[in-house]
Amino acid sequence: MPRKRKLYKILTPEPRSKFIKVRCPTCKNEQIVFSHATYPATCLMCGTKLVEPTGGKAKILAEIVRILE
Ligand SMILES: [Zn+2]
Numbered sequence: 001m002p003r004k005r006k007l008y009k010i011l012t013p014e015p016r017s018k019f020i021k022v023r024c025p026t027c028k029n030e031q032i033v034f035s036h037a038t039y040p041a042t043c044l045m046c047g048t049k050l051v052e053p054t055g056g057k058a059k060i061l062a063e064i065v066r067i068l069e
Pocket of ligand 1: 024025026027028029043044045046047048
């Protein structure tokens, strides 16, 4: 039986970018942000800025809970 080798497809155009689960320092709400965000991300609960975009990798202003691969 022939093996299917091309099973895995590239899901994202930038493999080094990641999604990060962060905790809001103000209200402790946890949400997922993009590590290479090009726009500021704010807390959905209280509006605290969680991610600030820089030239390349975004600056995470919140507490990082875990990094999602
Ligand atoms: Zn918050």
